[in-house]
Amino acid sequence: MSKLIRMDQTGHSTLAEWTIEDPEAVEAAVEAFRSELERGYMAMVSTGPGHAEQVRELPIDADLVILRLPISGG
């Protein structure tokens, strides 16, 4: 089961869960994904120990997609 989560004030919220075999769940996940990107979130997937990648389309085969906010110098 793949998950789309957003880091927020609750710690994190699960926005969507899907499996590749469930097209409706995938579609819902893609919609949730796009909507969060429009709100300014960035989507990240881990690509191995110590590596992460930003994605602009939902990688439906990823186990976990994390939405984060942009960072800036303090």
Place this chain on the structure above:
Amino acid sequence: MAAQPQPQPLAAPQILPEAAAVHWRPRVDEARLRRVGHLWTLTTVAHVVPFTLAAIGLMVLQPLALPVALACLAHAWVIPELYAQRGANVLRSHKRGSDDSERRSVGLLGDLVGHDARELHAQTGLLTEPGRLGIWLVGEAGALLLPFGERKAYCYCVKVDARHAEAATLPSGDRIAHLLLALRTDEQGFATVANLSFAGARWRVRRRLRKPQRPALAAATTAVERDPR
């Protein structure tokens, strides 16, 4: 249902999107890091040496000027310490969220790192993360870089962009996870986006860290010294 696009990661090497907001800054690399480190060393010397020489000169010319000489020496000591304090401040903890949100955020953070890093975070509130430039120590609102082959610490102030209303309400684990994911995406971009608060001797920074945080610096120091690079 519309056909779903296949996962399309951005073209490698990936550039941190936030770097576009600081397009005038040269991208940080090993050479630039060293150059900036040398500049900080020169600045420290420029503060310490004149005050120290003035103190010596005063004592040679007029021993009764001891109080003024001591004041000069105090300046020579205090100014670098204030810079180091500014550096250590990047690892200060912020306001806690609710217990539940803190627990959930730390749980997510724990999923992103290994056992040792999890333990260190539980103990100190900081994470170590190996990179290409050195070993990073990541906190809620900043990160320290201990570069390979140097005895310096580079203190970067960087946090979740406060222009997003949600940034203020994030629990501590999420703040760190934001920085960790950005760092893992593009280490050089991360160092470019962040504001350098201090670069100088590790021992200076260590003295200014809160006691519970010092084991994290010790762990990062051990890791960087073990690395043959």
